[in-house]
Amino acid sequence: MTEEITLAPQAPAASARVGHGDMFTGHMTSSVWSPQDGWRPSELLPLAPIPTHPGTLGMHYAQVVFEGMKAFRQPDGAIAVFRPWENAHRFQRSARRLAMPELPARMFVEAIDQLVAADGHELPAGDDELSLYIRPVMYGSEPNLMLRPSHEYRFLVLAFVAGGFFGDQPGALSVWVSRDHSRAMPGGTGDVKCAANYGPSFVAQQQAAAAGCQQVLWLDSGQRRWVEEMGGMNVFLVRGRGPEAELVTPELTGTLLPGVTRDSLLALGARMGFRVRQERVPIDALLADCASGAITEMFACGTAAVVAPIGRLRDADRQWTIGDGGPGPVTLALRERLVDVQHGRAADPDGWLRPVRLLGAER
Numbered sequence: 493m494t495e496e497i498t499l500a501p502q503a504p505a506a507s508a509r510v511g512h513g514d515m516f517t518g519h520m521t522s523s524v525w526s527p528q529d530g531w532r533p534s535e536l537l538p539l540a541p542i543p544t545h546p547g548t549l550g551m552h553y554a555q556v557v558f559e560g561m562k563a564f565r566q567p568d569g570a571i572a573v574f575r576p577w578e579n580a581h582r583f584q585r586s587a588r589r590l591a592m593p594e595l596p597a598r599m600f601v602e603a604i605d606q607l608v609a610a611d612g613h614e615l616p617a618g619d620d621e622l623s624l625y626i627r628p629v630m631y632g633s634e635p636n637l638m639l640r641p642s643h644e645y646r647f648l649v650l651a652f653v654a655g656g657f658f659g660d661q662p663g664a665l666s667v668w669v670s671r672d673h674s675r676a677m678p679g680g681t682g683d684v685k686c687a688a689n690y691g692p693s694f695v696a697q698q699q700a701a702a703a704g705c706q707q708v709l710w711l712d713s714g715q716r717r718w719v720e721e722m723g724g725m726n727v728f729l730v731r732g733r734g735p736e737a738e739l740v741t742p743e744l745t746g747t748l749l750p751g752v753t754r755d756s757l758l759a760l761g762a763r764m765g766f767r768v769r770q771e772r773v774p775i776d777a778l779l780a781d782c783a784s785g786a787i788t789e790m791f792a793c794g795t796a797a798v799v800a801p802i803g804r805l806r807d808a809d810r811q812w813t814i815g816d817g818g819p820g821p822v823t824l825a826l827r828e829r830l831v832d833v834q835h836g837r838a839a840d841p842d843g844w845l846r847p848v849r850l851l852g853a854e855r
């Protein structure tokens with residue numbers, strides 16, 4: 493059965509040609525949960541379709557949570573995963589919110605080790621733009637359509653070789669300020685990584701694309717007054733310049749996803765000497781400050797996007813240019829620092845990297 497499918501990549505292409513989410517590696521891990529046995533140990537399997545009952549609960553009622561993190565080549569050729577324990581704990585929070593059994597953090601991290609050990613050799617060395625993107629997912633796998641939590645779950649980990657999230661569009665992003673759709677609501681699921689947050693956001697993403705933008709900026713759903721985040725990344729702005737520059741990101745209100753990249757940049761930014769602040773950001777003030785030049789830079793950040801400069805904001809009526817519309821110096825310095833830590837070229841005082849020993853390293 494598995495020989496017939498060609499989901500695994502052919503020879504890796506140059507990073508410019510590698511997209512996001514199509515070059516899957518050769519394996520996956522799989523573990524199942526049942527009320528009697530709890531979590532069974534993760535098995536390493538060839539990546540292959542999983543026969544699915546058409547009445548699988550998770551598929552109908554979106555009882556699905558996921559994670560995303562990356563592993564990077566190190567100077568010695570080893571591969572290290574970036575902050576997997578953070579993802580493990582967020583995965584537990586996501587599961588709790590969706591009335592799913594929590595996966596022990598150690599099992600989560602060890603399943604990732606298992607997959608990276610087997611497939612890490614598929615990540616080409618010598619190209620900084622490439623990384624191994626790791627995608628854990630858990631879903632209600634019981635064939636039953638009662639409106640209640642599933643009685644069975646499956647936990648999978650997949651990986652793919654990732655190039656730039658924004659493909660070969662260089663420079664700075666144009667971002668659509670969504671005035672008529674919402675991503676998250678108070679008391680909802682905006683602060684966890686559940687599949688149900690993403691499908692409903694695609695229509696705003698299409699609207700953005702139709703307006704020539706690559707991303708959506710979400711506002712709070714109640715008043716449409718506060719800046720929250722983007723559709724899979726958090727957002728930062730820079731006030732002022734040089735040593736006076738201040739790094740600001742919207743505070744976590746319960747409707748934002750607390751990104752590991754966001755957290756990492758707050759820590760690195762402070763260490764680099766910037767004043768860092770988490771505060772509520774009103775959209776009106778943001779746009780006025782972009783127009784006046786008080787805001788000098790903006791960028792998006794996330795595992796997939798890393799640090800992506802934002803050059804323009806627009807809505808149906810107007811457009812605002814940030815700084816000179818290109819990547820700014822604070823944005824680029826932060827990106828370089830983060831990428832250097834991830835690739836083992838800068839100090840890692842907090843132990844963010846988890847090295848994984850590859851199986852049969854010289855394949």
Ligand SMILES: *Cc1c(COP(=O)(O)O)cnc(C)c1O
Nearest residue numbers: 724725726749751752753794795
């Ligand atoms: C995953 C995600 C982020 C970024 O989180 P990281 O841990 O930095 O990858 C931000 N916002 C949303 C909505 C997300 O799904």
